[in-house]
Amino acid sequence: MNEGLNHKCRACLALDKEMISFDEKVILIFNDLTNLEVKSNDGLPQHVCKSCWDIIELFIQFRERCMSVNWSLRNNLKNLENIFLASGVNSKN
Numbered sequence: 545m546n547e548g549l550n551h552k553c554r555a556c557l558a559l560d561k562e563m564i565s566f567d568e569k570v571i572l573i574f575n576d577l578t579n580l581e582v583k584s585n586d587g588l589p590q591h592v593c594k595s596c597w598d599i600i601e602l603f604i605q606f607r608e609r610c611m612s613v614n615w616s617l618r619n620n621l622k623n624l625e626n627i628f629l630a631s632g633v634n635s636k637n
């Protein structure tokens with residue numbers, strides 16, 4: 545591989561001073577978020593720059609918040625249904 549390319553960010557091609565190296569965990573996260581199939585030692589850059597990593601971390605937080613809110617909404621819906629069902633039973637009595 546071209547030596548210059550080897551030092552660039554895998555996500556944006558920047559030549560940043562601070563790079564986050566691909567280890568097993570970073571590759572897993574990167575592939576999960578991008579739907580790419582990056583592999584260790586696939587002949588392409590094995591790191592992302594700090595700016596891209598910040599975006600990845602923001603997205604992880606965003607996804608976790610969405611999942612948490614979704615859980616909360618569904619739970620509220622369930623509670624509302626239970627209240628409705630309970631009140632329905634009571635009205636029969």
Ligand SMILES: [Zn+2]
Binds near residue numbers: 592593595
């Ligand atoms: Zn980058």
